[in-house]
Amino acid sequence: MEVDRKDGRTANQLRPLTCSRNVLNRAHGSVSWSQGETKVLAAVYGPNAGTKKNENPEKACFEVIWKPKTGHVGKAEKEYEMILKRTVQSICVLNVHPNTTTSIIIQVVNDDGALLPCALNALCVALVDAGIPLKHLAVAICCCLADSGDILLDPSKLEEQIMKAYVYLIFPNSTLSVLPEESLKVIGEPMEHGLIASSTHGVMSVDDYIGCLERGRAATAKLSDFLRRRLQSQFQIDPSKLG
C-alpha cells in the first residue's frame, strides 16, 4: 500500500544517518549521531573507580544521565535513563572491570522523533569509541502504526504525534561469525531476532505489534551494516604514519 509521508520517504525507508566519532576531546568516548533532524550527542567517561551504593561490587556499574534540550530533568528523562541503563547492562561484559562505574551522558541536541532509538545508537558507538568491552552492539528503531494499519519506520515528530501508536524497539546487532549459523541460534531463531527492549505508546492489537517487531528486525540489518562500516573505517590508518 502506498503511503504518503511528508518527506517523501517510503514506509520502510530510514532517514539519512550521520555519525561522527571522537567529537569531544575530554571524554573517553564520544559521538554525535543524527537520524534526519534528530540529533544526539553521547559521551562516555570511564571506567572510574568505585561503585554506587546499592550496586553489586563484583560487576561493573553503569550510570546514564540524560540531558534534555530544554527544561528540567523530569520523569520522562528518568524513564529513558532506566531503559538505556538496563540495555547497556545486558550488552556489556560486566566482569572485566568489577567495582567500577562508567558514566554515559546523553545530550539531546534536537528532537525530531525517534529520540530514544537515536540515543541508543549513539550510546553504542560511544561505548565502542571509549573501548568498553561489549558482547555485541545494540541497534534501535522506532516503528509507528497508522490508522490504516500501515507500519512506518523511523517517524519524524509530526508523524509520531498523528499516528495511532508507536513502538521503540531495541535489538542486538546482527552477528558476523566464522562459526556455523546453527550453533549460534537460541530457541531455533538467530540471536538478532531477539528483543532487548521495547516501549510502546498508544493502543494497538497484538498482531500489529508482532508486525512491528518483524519490520523492525528487517530494518535493523541496515542499521547494523551502517554501524559496522562506520566503526571499521576509523581503523584503516595510513601505514606510513606509524612509527
Place this chain on the structure above:
Amino acid sequence: MTAANGLSDLSSEMEVDAFRRLFPLRYHEQHLLKSVRPDARKLGSARDTTVALGLANSTDQLLLYYLFSGVVQTYICIFAAGAVASADGSALAKIGSTTMLAAIKMEVMTPTVESPDEGSLAIEFHMPPICSPLVRPGRPADVASVISKQLSDTILSSGMIDLKELCLVGGKAAWMAYLDIYCLDADGALFDAALLSAVAAFSHLNIPVVSLNDDGRIVLVSEDTVQLKLEKEPVNTEKRKLKLNSPPFSLTCILHKNYILADPIAEEESIMETVVTVVLDSSYQLVSLYKPGGPILGHTSIIQDCVALARQRVKELQNVLNEAISDMEID
C-alpha cells in the same frame, strides 16, 4: 571441581533459609526445575489479589482493620484518616503482599486554550520509606519516577477516561483529577498493583456536585445544603460516576533462561533481571508492552506466551474488580 564440591557440601549442611540468602539464584532454579516457585505457585499463576474500594473515607476504617494485621495497621489508620479523609475516590489494591493505596481528589480549574472542553488528569506515584528497606527518606527512588510516568502514559493512552466528561462549563471550568498512588508495601509487581488500584479508584470516584454562584465562580455544594432548596441550580446534577471504557489491566513477567514467571515477588525481581510488563485492555488490545532491557532476549514465541498469560490475568482481574464494586454497592 573442588569449588563446586565445596558448595554442595555447604549446601547439604545448611538450613534452607541460609541457603536461600546465600545462593538465591540456585535456590530458585532448583524450584524451577520442578516447575514450581518457592511460595508453591505454578510458573504462570499470579498471587491472590484483593481490591477494596472507598477506603480513604473516615467511615471505612473498620475495613482497614480487617485487611491488615500487626504493626502496619497503626500506620495505615493514621495515614488514611489524616491525609486522605475526604478523597473523592479511593481504593486499596493488594497483590500478594504488594499493597497500593490510590486516592483521587477533584479540583475545578480553567481548561487550556488548545482543548477548552476537556478536563485533565495528574497522576503521581509515591514510594514512601514504609514500603521497602531500600527506599530511604530524602531522595525518591528512581523506580518511583519511572512507574509514575508509565502509569500516566498507560492511563492516558488507553482512553479509559474520556477527558470531555470532566468538562463543566465549556472554555471556563473543568475538573482536574489528582490521582495519587502510595505504595505501602513493595513486594514485586509494583506497576500491576498500582494500575489496578488506579482503575479501582476511578470506578469508585464520585464527582462532587457544584454550582455556579453570583460571581461566576464554581462552588462546591456540600452535603447539608443539598437537603435545603438551592438558590442556584447545580451545574452537574447529582454526584456522578465516570464512565470507564475498557479499563487496562497488566501483568508483569520475569524471563529466566527458558522459564516465564508471572507476577514476581521482590526477591525474584532482584535476582532475575529481565522483566516484561504487558498491559491489555478489556478487548485484549495491547496498550503497552514494556521490556526495559535485560540479558534474556524476547523472541516472538516468548512475547506471545507473555501476552497469553496476560490475557488470562485480565479475566481474573476483571472478576476481582467487579466483585469489589458490587460489595461496595451493597454497603
